[in-house]
Amino acid sequence: MTMEQESALASAQRQFDIAADILQLEPGLRRILRVPQRELTVTFPVKMDDGRIETFVGYRVHHNITRGPAKGGIRYHPNVTIDDVRAFSMLMTWKCATVNIPYGGAKGAVVVDPRQLSMGELERLTRRYTSEISILISPDRDIPAPDIGTNPQVMAWIMDTYSMHSGHTVPAVVTGKPIEIGGSYGRREATARGLSYVLREAAEALSFPIAGARIVIQGFGNVGATCARLLEEMGATIIAVSDSKGGIYRRNGLPLAAVVAHKQRTGTVTDFPEADRVTNAELLELPCDILVPAAVQMQITARNADRIRARIVGEAANAPTTPEADAILYDRGIFVIPDILAGAGGVTVSYFEWVQGLQEFFWTEREVNAQLERVMVGAFNQVLRTAHERRVHMRTAAYLLAVNRVADATRIRGIYP
Structure with missing residues (x-):
């Protein structure tokens, strides 16, 4: 089995190993956390x-x-x-x-x-x-x-x-519930909204405005479609989207509302009459400012990483980029916002929902979104600072922060008995 064919677990463990090596994590903690x-x-x-x-x-x-x-x-x-x-x-x-x-x-x-x-x-x-x-x-x-x-x-x-x-x-036993039984305002859009916040911050860090940015989104489900709408509201131009059956591309921008209506009517974005058809593989390689993989894992690999033409890759899906591809993208100067940061808006608002359920005191949508922005922007800035200080790409920086926090908690709590 080649590295590109390895399981999602083996890939996740290799990402952990990279951070553990840099942190010089002691062998016992490695065995616990791996x-x-x-x-x-x-x-x-x-x-x-x-x-x-x-x-x-x-x-x-x-x-x-x-x-x-x-x-x-x-x-x-x-x-x-x-x-x-x-x-x-x-x-x-x-x-x-x-x-x-x-x-x-x-x-x-x-x-x-x-x-x-x-x-x-x-x-x-x-x-x-x-x-x-x-x-x-x-x-x-x-x-x-x-x-x-x-x-x-x-x-x-x-x-x-x-x-x-x-x-x-017991409302607090799950999150992502309907509002009527203790769900949180803003939960459905949370993953996409959190991603839109960090994409805005990343564009600013790279000195180009999100307004006018050309966006490609692989995966047009709840996260992908909501992210497209939020980025369009920020002034970005959505030039390509796809679902499991294929994708569509229009160089000057897709009429997003019409695309959403077409998918609701037909069940897919393919055959939208005002755009060119592309495959999911072709969509990843389109020239754009921001590429959002919002579908499934292992989409950007060593086989296609050298053909990715985005300035920023914002990972809405879990593990869409392999470790080999990470290195290629970093060497080519492509800024990758890793899944454990880019996709954290959902679990963040799930945390807010859980807190509201335990307290039986509920927030407005404006309050939820303001707290989500605070958490996501703060986390992005911490990861970016770590990337600069350690001279590593953003994924390794995020893992360094995360693994160190869990390792510190384990050391402080100790091993029972």
């Missing part, structure tokens, strides 16, 4: 609409809970593996530590294609999965959130199932 602390695999039955009983496999993994309760999304996807879940739980640890919120990292998944289930089947699957992982989750131990294939309704079912077992309503 692997998940706790893993749960469950196989559970679900009654389908036609009366059949199907079994599904699910996971919940805690990477590290030294700095606070475990935090991480739940993914419903037919191809998800335990190694994926391990990797994403590790990334969540570093993401929370990068923006310095008091959480550890977790991730959950069910091996299923939710698009093949009816609403009733999806609800029964969710409730049974929740009961299986209920030995781990609670407001002070592990707080799930939405991820690929899940949404606020799924979080509502999780919260309700947990609450029924507890005998009282």
Whole structure:
């Protein structure tokens, strides 16, 4: 297996190793932080609409809970593996530590294609999965959130199932819930809004205005489409977007509202009549000021990194760039905002939602967005300063901050017993 074919977990561990080497982390701490602390695999039955009983496999993994309760999304996807879940739980640890919120990292998944289930089947699957992982989750131990294939309704079912077992309503057991049952204003847009803040700061750091910047976005789901809208509101020009079926490109800028309407009508951005079609691979290599990979992992690799023509890459997806590609982009002067910083807006507002739920005191959307901007801009400036001081690229700088924070917390707490 080549480095480019390695698992998401092996890639995440190599990123950790780079930071651990620079920090001269002691061997004992390396062994603790390099692997998940706790893993749960469950196989559970679900009654389908036609009366059949199907079994599904699910996971919940805690990477590290030294700095606070475990935090991480739940993914419903037919191809998800335990190694994926391990990797994403590790990334969540570093993401929370990068923006310095008091959480550890977790991730959950069910091996299923939710698009093949009816609403009733999806609800029964969710409730049974929740009961299986209920030995781990609670407001002070592990707080799930939405991820690929899940949404606020799924979080509502999780919260309700947990609450029924507890005998009282427990809003703080999940985040990303509907507003009506304790969700936070601004949560749905949080990942994209956080990304827009750090892209604005990065453009300023590179001495060009975000207004007028040419933007390419791979992945036009909630994060990608919202990011496009927010950047357009800042004066940027969206020249290309894509989804899983392909992409569209118009040199002078796409009419974003029309593209969104086309996708809502047809289910895809492809065949939009006022633009040229491009593949997802071609889209990554278009000349632009800012490239936003907002789809899936391992999109920018050693095979295409030398053809990326963006000034800034803002990673909305988890692990879209391999370590080999990182080095190539850095050598070419391309400024990469890593996933553990660029994509941290979602978990930051999840933290705000959790705090609101525990206090039963809720904030306005303006208050949420102001606090999100404070956290994201502060974290960006810390990572940028570390990158300059250490003379490393932004990903390594973010890992240096995150790993050091978790290592310090581990040293201070000590090893029990």
